[in-house]
Amino acid sequence: MTKLISHEIDIVKSETSKINAVDFDNLTFGRTFTDHMFICDYENGAWQTPRIIPYQPMTMDPSARVFHYGQAVFEGMKAYKDADGKVWMFRPEDNFNRINKSSARLAMPEFPKEYFFKGLTTLLQMDSDWVKPGKGNSLYVRPFIIATDPAISASPSNNYRFMIICSPAKAYYTDKIKVLVAEKFSRSANGGVGFAKAAGNYAAQFYPTSLAQKRGFQQIIWTDADTHEKLEEAGTMNVFFRINDKLVTAPVSDRILDGVTRKSIIQLAQDNGIEVEVRPITVTELKNAAKAGSLKEIFGTGTAAVISPISAFEHAEELFELPNIDNSYADTLKDTMLNIQHNLTEDKHGWRYGV
Numbered sequence: 001m002t003k004l005i006s007h008e009i010d011i012v013k014s015e016t017s018k019i020n021a022v023d024f025d026n027l028t029f030g031r032t033f034t035d036h037m038f039i040c041d042y043e044n045g046a047w048q049t050p051r052i053i054p055y056q057p058m059t060m061d062p063s064a065r066v067f068h069y070g071q072a073v074f075e076g077m078k079a080y081k082d083a084d085g086k087v088w089m090f091r092p093e094d095n096f097n098r099i100n101k102s103s104a105r106l107a108m109p110e111f112p113k114e115y116f117f118k119g120l121t122t123l124l125q126m127d128s129d130w131v132k133p134g135k136g137n138s139l140y141v142r143p144f145i146i147a148t149d150p151a152i153s154a155s156p157s158n159n160y161r162f163m164i165i166c167s168p169a170k171a172y173y174t175d176k177i178k179v180l181v182a183e184k185f186s187r188s189a190n191g192g193v194g195f196a197k198a199a200g201n202y203a204a205q206f207y208p209t210s211l212a213q214k215r216g217f218q219q220i221i222w223t224d225a226d227t228h229e230k231l232e233e234a235g236t237m238n239v240f241f242r243i244n245d246k247l248v249t250a251p252v253s254d255r256i257l258d259g260v261t262r263k264s265i266i267q268l269a270q271d272n273g274i275e276v277e278v279r280p281i282t283v284t285e286l287k288n289a290a291k292a293g294s295l296k297e298i299f300g301t302g303t304a305a306v307i308s309p310i311s312a313f314e315h316a317e318e319l320f321e322l323p324n325i326d327n328s329y330a331d332t333l334k335d336t337m338l339n340i341q342h343n344l345t346e347d348k349h350g351w352r353y354g355v
Protein backbone atom coordinates (compact mmCIF):
# COMPACT_ATOMS: atom_id res chain seq x y z
CA MET A 1 0.00 0.00 0.00
CA THR A 2 1.16 3.46 -0.78
CA LYS A 3 0.79 5.75 2.19
CA LEU A 4 -0.33 9.28 1.49
CA ILE A 5 0.98 11.98 3.79
CA SER A 6 -1.24 14.81 2.61
CA HIS A 7 -3.85 15.57 -0.02
CA GLU A 8 -2.71 19.10 -0.51
CA ILE A 9 -0.03 20.38 -2.85
CA ASP A 10 2.40 22.97 -1.50
CA ILE A 11 2.55 25.68 -4.14
CA VAL A 12 5.21 28.32 -4.69
CA LYS A 13 4.24 30.50 -7.64
CA SER A 14 6.78 32.01 -9.96
CA GLU A 15 6.88 35.80 -9.52
CA THR A 16 7.40 36.40 -13.21
CA SER A 17 6.55 34.46 -16.34
CA LYS A 18 9.03 33.58 -19.08
CA ILE A 19 6.23 33.28 -21.62
CA ASN A 20 6.71 36.64 -23.35
CA ALA A 21 10.28 35.73 -24.28
CA VAL A 22 9.13 32.60 -26.12
CA ASP A 23 8.66 32.58 -29.90
CA PHE A 24 5.81 30.11 -30.23
CA ASP A 25 6.19 30.01 -34.02
CA ASN A 26 9.75 28.77 -33.82
CA LEU A 27 9.85 26.13 -31.13
CA THR A 28 12.42 23.38 -31.14
CA PHE A 29 10.77 20.32 -29.62
CA GLY A 30 11.61 19.84 -25.95
CA ARG A 31 13.86 22.85 -25.43
CA THR A 32 11.49 25.35 -23.80
CA PHE A 33 9.78 24.73 -20.49
CA THR A 34 6.85 26.37 -18.74
CA ASP A 35 7.00 28.44 -15.53
CA HIS A 36 6.34 25.63 -13.04
CA MET A 37 7.12 22.01 -12.29
CA PHE A 38 5.61 19.34 -10.06
CA ILE A 39 7.75 17.40 -7.56
CA CYS A 40 6.96 14.60 -5.16
CA ASP A 41 9.65 12.75 -3.21
CA TYR A 42 9.48 9.19 -1.94
CA GLU A 43 11.18 8.86 1.46
CA ASN A 44 10.84 6.47 4.41
CA GLY A 45 8.55 4.23 2.37
CA ALA A 46 6.01 6.93 1.50
CA TRP A 47 5.34 9.62 -1.09
CA GLN A 48 5.73 12.95 0.71
CA THR A 49 3.72 16.15 0.30
CA PRO A 50 3.71 17.07 -3.40
CA ARG A 51 4.95 20.49 -4.44
CA ILE A 52 4.64 22.80 -7.42
CA ILE A 53 7.50 25.28 -7.65
CA PRO A 54 9.02 27.54 -10.32
CA TYR A 55 10.79 25.54 -13.04
CA GLN A 56 14.47 25.49 -12.09
CA PRO A 57 17.60 23.35 -11.97
CA MET A 58 17.97 21.09 -8.98
CA THR A 59 20.92 19.72 -7.06
CA MET A 60 21.48 16.04 -6.47
CA ASP A 61 24.21 13.95 -4.92
CA PRO A 62 26.62 12.61 -7.58
CA SER A 63 26.10 9.13 -6.17
CA ALA A 64 22.33 9.24 -6.82
CA ARG A 65 21.51 5.84 -8.27
CA VAL A 66 19.80 7.16 -11.36
CA PHE A 67 23.20 8.33 -12.63
CA HIS A 68 24.82 4.92 -12.21
CA TYR A 69 22.18 2.28 -12.83
CA GLY A 70 19.59 4.08 -14.91
CA GLN A 71 16.72 3.41 -12.55
CA ALA A 72 14.36 5.83 -14.28
CA VAL A 73 11.01 5.71 -16.07
CA PHE A 74 8.99 8.34 -17.88
CA GLU A 75 5.79 9.14 -19.74
CA GLY A 76 4.88 11.38 -22.65
CA MET A 77 1.47 12.97 -23.01
CA LYS A 78 -0.03 16.18 -24.37
CA ALA A 79 -2.47 18.93 -23.39
CA TYR A 80 -4.55 20.75 -26.04
CA LYS A 81 -6.58 23.96 -25.96
CA ASP A 82 -9.88 24.26 -27.82
CA ALA A 83 -11.36 27.39 -29.44
CA ASP A 84 -13.11 28.30 -26.17
CA GLY A 85 -9.83 28.23 -24.26
CA LYS A 86 -10.56 24.99 -22.42
CA VAL A 87 -7.62 22.64 -21.85
CA TRP A 88 -7.92 18.92 -22.58
CA MET A 89 -5.77 15.84 -22.22
CA PHE A 90 -6.07 12.59 -24.16
CA ARG A 91 -6.56 9.29 -22.26
CA PRO A 92 -4.25 10.32 -19.37
CA GLU A 93 -5.37 7.38 -17.27
CA ASP A 94 -3.54 5.10 -19.70
CA ASN A 95 -0.32 7.02 -19.11
CA PHE A 96 -0.86 6.85 -15.37
CA ASN A 97 -1.35 3.07 -15.50
CA ARG A 98 1.65 2.64 -17.77
CA ILE A 99 4.10 4.62 -15.62
CA ASN A 100 3.25 2.32 -12.72
CA LYS A 101 3.71 -0.74 -14.92
CA SER A 102 7.09 0.62 -16.01
CA SER A 103 8.01 1.41 -12.38
CA ALA A 104 7.12 -2.10 -11.21
CA ARG A 105 9.50 -3.58 -13.81
CA LEU A 106 12.30 -1.28 -12.60
CA ALA A 107 11.62 -2.14 -8.91
CA MET A 108 10.29 1.34 -8.23
CA PRO A 109 7.30 2.21 -6.02
CA GLU A 110 3.86 2.80 -7.47
CA PHE A 111 2.81 6.45 -7.68
CA PRO A 112 -0.65 7.28 -6.22
CA LYS A 113 -3.37 8.09 -8.72
CA GLU A 114 -4.69 10.98 -6.67
CA TYR A 115 -1.31 12.70 -6.67
CA PHE A 116 -0.80 12.07 -10.36
CA PHE A 117 -4.08 13.66 -11.41
CA LYS A 118 -4.08 16.45 -8.83
CA GLY A 119 -0.49 17.32 -9.74
CA LEU A 120 -1.16 17.19 -13.46
CA THR A 121 -4.35 19.27 -13.43
CA THR A 122 -3.04 21.88 -10.95
CA LEU A 123 0.18 22.31 -12.94
CA LEU A 124 -1.73 22.62 -16.23
CA GLN A 125 -4.14 25.14 -14.72
CA MET A 126 -1.23 27.24 -13.44
CA ASP A 127 0.61 27.10 -16.78
CA SER A 128 -2.47 27.12 -19.03
CA ASP A 129 -1.28 30.20 -20.99
CA TRP A 130 1.44 27.93 -22.36
CA VAL A 131 -1.11 25.70 -24.09
CA LYS A 132 -1.77 27.44 -27.41
CA PRO A 133 -5.01 26.87 -29.31
CA GLY A 134 -4.92 25.73 -32.94
CA LYS A 135 -4.97 22.27 -34.39
CA GLY A 136 -1.69 20.51 -33.82
CA ASN A 137 -0.39 22.95 -31.21
CA SER A 138 0.01 21.36 -27.82
CA LEU A 139 1.85 21.32 -24.54
CA TYR A 140 4.01 18.22 -24.21
CA VAL A 141 3.80 16.86 -20.66
CA ARG A 142 6.65 14.77 -19.30
CA PRO A 143 6.13 12.91 -16.02
CA PHE A 144 9.20 10.95 -14.86
CA ILE A 145 10.62 9.16 -11.82
CA ILE A 146 14.28 8.87 -10.86
CA ALA A 147 16.16 6.98 -8.14
CA THR A 148 17.73 9.52 -5.80
CA ASP A 149 19.50 7.45 -3.10
CA PRO A 150 23.02 8.81 -2.59
CA ALA A 151 24.63 5.36 -2.65
CA ILE A 152 26.29 3.49 -5.49
CA SER A 153 25.55 -0.03 -4.29
CA ALA A 154 23.84 -1.94 -7.08
CA SER A 155 20.38 -2.41 -5.61
CA PRO A 156 17.08 -0.58 -5.89
CA SER A 157 16.99 2.86 -4.37
CA ASN A 158 15.06 3.63 -1.19
CA ASN A 159 14.34 7.17 -2.31
CA TYR A 160 12.79 8.47 -5.51
CA ARG A 161 11.63 11.70 -7.08
CA PHE A 162 8.52 11.95 -9.26
CA MET A 163 8.32 15.08 -11.40
CA ILE A 164 6.24 16.62 -14.17
CA ILE A 165 7.71 19.19 -16.54
CA CYS A 166 5.95 20.70 -19.57
CA SER A 167 7.21 21.93 -22.92
CA PRO A 168 5.20 23.78 -25.60
CA ALA A 169 5.14 22.07 -29.01
CA LYS A 170 3.90 23.47 -32.28
CA ALA A 171 1.96 21.69 -34.96
CA TYR A 172 4.54 19.90 -36.95
CA TYR A 173 4.17 18.34 -40.31
CA THR A 174 6.97 15.86 -40.52
CA ASP A 175 8.52 14.97 -43.82
CA LYS A 176 8.14 11.33 -44.68
CA ILE A 177 10.96 9.29 -43.27
CA LYS A 178 13.09 6.46 -44.62
CA VAL A 179 13.75 3.54 -42.31
CA LEU A 180 16.24 0.71 -42.07
CA VAL A 181 14.99 -2.71 -40.95
CA ALA A 182 17.20 -3.97 -38.08
CA GLU A 183 19.29 -7.02 -38.95
CA LYS A 184 21.84 -6.93 -36.14
CA PHE A 185 20.86 -4.63 -33.28
CA SER A 186 17.82 -5.14 -31.04
CA ARG A 187 15.71 -2.77 -29.01
CA SER A 188 14.28 -5.35 -26.65
CA ALA A 189 14.07 -9.05 -25.88
CA ASN A 190 11.73 -11.55 -24.27
CA GLY A 191 11.71 -11.04 -20.52
CA GLY A 192 13.33 -7.64 -20.93
CA VAL A 193 12.12 -4.07 -20.47
CA GLY A 194 10.89 -3.29 -23.98
CA PHE A 195 7.29 -2.85 -22.80
CA ALA A 196 8.35 -0.33 -20.14
CA LYS A 197 9.07 3.35 -20.78
CA ALA A 198 12.48 2.94 -19.20
CA ALA A 199 15.00 5.72 -19.84
CA GLY A 200 17.71 3.20 -20.75
CA ASN A 201 15.70 1.84 -23.68
CA TYR A 202 16.25 5.15 -25.40
CA ALA A 203 19.97 5.37 -24.60
CA ALA A 204 20.45 1.92 -26.14
CA GLN A 205 18.78 2.99 -29.39
CA PHE A 206 20.91 6.06 -30.00
CA TYR A 207 23.97 4.26 -31.37
CA PRO A 208 22.26 1.95 -33.91
CA THR A 209 20.03 4.85 -34.95
CA SER A 210 23.05 7.12 -35.50
CA LEU A 211 24.58 4.46 -37.78
CA ALA A 212 21.34 4.34 -39.76
CA GLN A 213 21.28 8.14 -39.97
CA LYS A 214 24.79 8.21 -41.43
CA ARG A 215 23.40 6.09 -44.24
CA GLY A 216 20.48 8.45 -44.85
CA PHE A 217 17.77 6.70 -42.86
CA GLN A 218 15.98 8.62 -40.11
CA GLN A 219 14.83 5.65 -38.07
CA ILE A 220 15.11 1.92 -37.56
CA ILE A 221 12.31 -0.60 -37.74
CA TRP A 222 13.11 -2.91 -34.86
CA THR A 223 12.76 -6.64 -35.33
CA ASP A 224 12.63 -9.44 -32.76
CA ALA A 225 15.99 -10.17 -31.14
CA ASP A 226 15.92 -13.93 -31.89
CA THR A 227 15.33 -14.02 -35.63
CA HIS A 228 15.23 -10.39 -36.83
CA GLU A 229 12.23 -11.50 -38.88
CA LYS A 230 9.26 -10.05 -36.98
CA LEU A 231 8.62 -6.34 -37.44
CA GLU A 232 8.01 -4.75 -34.07
CA GLU A 233 8.40 -0.98 -33.70
CA ALA A 234 9.66 2.00 -35.72
CA GLY A 235 12.15 4.00 -33.67
CA THR A 236 10.22 5.02 -30.56
CA MET A 237 6.86 4.52 -32.23
CA ASN A 238 4.56 1.60 -32.80
CA VAL A 239 4.32 0.63 -36.46
CA PHE A 240 1.46 -0.09 -38.86
CA PHE A 241 1.55 -1.59 -42.35
CA ARG A 242 -1.22 -1.12 -44.89
CA ILE A 243 -1.47 -4.11 -47.20
CA ASN A 244 -4.11 -3.43 -49.83
CA ASP A 245 -6.90 -1.98 -47.68
CA LYS A 246 -6.05 -3.78 -44.46
CA LEU A 247 -3.92 -2.45 -41.59
CA VAL A 248 -1.54 -4.84 -39.86
CA THR A 249 0.29 -4.18 -36.59
CA ALA A 250 2.13 -6.48 -34.21
CA PRO A 251 0.52 -7.52 -30.92
CA VAL A 252 1.99 -5.88 -27.81
CA SER A 253 4.27 -8.09 -25.75
CA ASP A 254 7.28 -7.99 -23.43
CA ARG A 255 9.14 -6.48 -26.35
CA ILE A 256 6.61 -4.02 -27.71
CA LEU A 257 5.36 -0.93 -25.94
CA ASP A 258 1.59 -0.66 -25.49
CA GLY A 259 1.15 2.75 -27.12
CA VAL A 260 -1.88 4.89 -26.37
CA THR A 261 -1.77 6.20 -29.95
CA ARG A 262 -1.50 2.64 -31.31
CA LYS A 263 -4.64 1.44 -29.59
CA SER A 264 -6.53 4.64 -30.44
CA ILE A 265 -5.59 4.28 -34.13
CA ILE A 266 -6.74 0.65 -34.13
CA GLN A 267 -10.10 1.77 -32.73
CA LEU A 268 -10.49 4.72 -35.12
CA ALA A 269 -9.57 2.60 -38.13
CA GLN A 270 -12.22 0.05 -37.14
CA ASP A 271 -14.74 2.88 -36.60
CA ASN A 272 -13.98 3.95 -40.20
CA GLY A 273 -14.62 0.44 -41.51
CA ILE A 274 -10.94 -0.35 -42.03
CA GLU A 275 -10.04 -3.92 -41.24
CA VAL A 276 -7.19 -4.18 -38.69
CA GLU A 277 -5.20 -7.36 -38.10
CA VAL A 278 -3.22 -7.47 -34.87
CA ARG A 279 -0.75 -10.25 -35.59
CA PRO A 280 2.96 -10.83 -36.11
CA ILE A 281 4.18 -9.58 -39.48
CA THR A 282 7.51 -10.64 -40.95
CA VAL A 283 10.15 -8.97 -43.06
CA THR A 284 9.54 -11.59 -45.77
CA GLU A 285 5.83 -10.78 -45.90
CA LEU A 286 6.61 -7.06 -46.07
CA LYS A 287 9.13 -7.43 -48.90
CA ASN A 288 6.79 -9.72 -50.84
CA ALA A 289 3.95 -7.24 -50.43
CA ALA A 290 6.23 -4.41 -51.59
CA LYS A 291 7.28 -6.42 -54.65
CA ALA A 292 3.67 -7.36 -55.44
CA GLY A 293 2.54 -3.75 -55.12
CA SER A 294 0.11 -4.55 -52.31
CA LEU A 295 2.10 -2.63 -49.68
CA LYS A 296 0.43 0.79 -49.72
CA GLU A 297 1.61 2.52 -46.55
CA ILE A 298 3.82 2.21 -43.50
CA PHE A 299 3.49 4.60 -40.58
CA GLY A 300 4.62 4.99 -37.01
CA THR A 301 2.31 6.07 -34.17
CA GLY A 302 3.17 7.91 -30.96
CA THR A 303 2.11 10.89 -28.86
CA ALA A 304 4.68 13.34 -30.26
CA ALA A 305 3.76 13.21 -33.97
CA VAL A 306 0.51 11.14 -33.74
CA ILE A 307 1.34 9.52 -37.10
CA SER A 308 4.65 9.59 -38.99
CA PRO A 309 4.38 8.31 -42.55
CA ILE A 310 7.30 6.25 -43.86
CA SER A 311 8.22 6.56 -47.52
CA ALA A 312 10.83 3.81 -47.94
CA PHE A 313 12.54 0.95 -46.14
CA GLU A 314 15.72 -0.98 -46.68
CA HIS A 315 16.53 -4.54 -45.70
CA ALA A 316 19.53 -6.65 -46.74
CA GLU A 317 20.69 -3.89 -49.10
CA GLU A 318 17.37 -3.89 -50.93
CA LEU A 319 15.57 -0.55 -50.94
CA PHE A 320 11.81 -0.39 -51.34
CA GLU A 321 10.06 2.91 -52.06
CA LEU A 322 6.38 3.28 -51.33
CA PRO A 323 4.08 4.98 -53.80
CA ASN A 324 2.57 8.38 -52.99
CA ILE A 325 -1.15 7.91 -52.56
CA ASP A 326 -4.11 10.21 -52.16
CA ASN A 327 -6.38 9.89 -49.13
CA SER A 328 -3.83 7.84 -47.24
CA TYR A 329 -4.92 6.11 -44.06
CA ALA A 330 -2.08 7.99 -42.32
CA ASP A 331 -3.54 11.41 -43.21
CA THR A 332 -7.15 10.46 -42.54
CA LEU A 333 -6.49 8.79 -39.20
CA LYS A 334 -4.16 11.54 -38.03
CA ASP A 335 -6.80 14.15 -38.81
CA THR A 336 -9.46 12.18 -36.95
CA MET A 337 -7.18 11.91 -33.90
CA LEU A 338 -6.32 15.62 -33.93
CA ASN A 339 -10.01 16.55 -34.19
CA ILE A 340 -10.78 14.48 -31.11
CA GLN A 341 -7.78 15.79 -29.19
CA HIS A 342 -8.64 19.43 -29.97
CA ASN A 343 -12.35 19.06 -29.18
CA LEU A 344 -13.36 19.64 -32.80
CA THR A 345 -15.46 16.52 -33.10
CA GLU A 346 -17.55 14.12 -31.10
CA ASP A 347 -15.59 11.97 -28.65
CA LYS A 348 -17.62 8.81 -28.73
CA HIS A 349 -15.08 6.71 -26.81
CA GLY A 350 -14.75 9.20 -23.94
CA TRP A 351 -11.04 9.77 -24.50
CA ARG A 352 -10.91 13.51 -23.77
CA TYR A 353 -10.16 14.57 -20.22
CA GLY A 354 -11.03 18.14 -19.24
CA VAL A 355 -8.39 19.87 -17.13
Ligand SMILES: *Cc1c(COP(=O)(O)O)cnc(C)c1O
Pocket residue numbers: 076197233235236237238257258259260261262301302303304
Ligand atom coordinates in the same frame (compact mmCIF):
# COMPACT_ATOMS: atom_id res chain seq x y z
C1 LIG B 1 6.27 5.98 -25.99
C2 LIG B 1 6.52 4.92 -26.98
C3 LIG B 1 5.60 4.59 -27.99
C4 LIG B 1 4.34 5.37 -28.23
O1 LIG B 1 3.46 5.36 -27.17
P1 LIG B 1 2.28 6.43 -27.10
O2 LIG B 1 1.56 6.07 -25.84
O3 LIG B 1 1.45 6.23 -28.32
O4 LIG B 1 2.92 7.77 -27.08
C5 LIG B 1 5.89 3.52 -28.82
N1 LIG B 1 7.03 2.81 -28.69
C6 LIG B 1 7.94 3.10 -27.75
C7 LIG B 1 9.16 2.29 -27.65
C8 LIG B 1 7.72 4.17 -26.86
O5 LIG B 1 8.64 4.45 -25.94
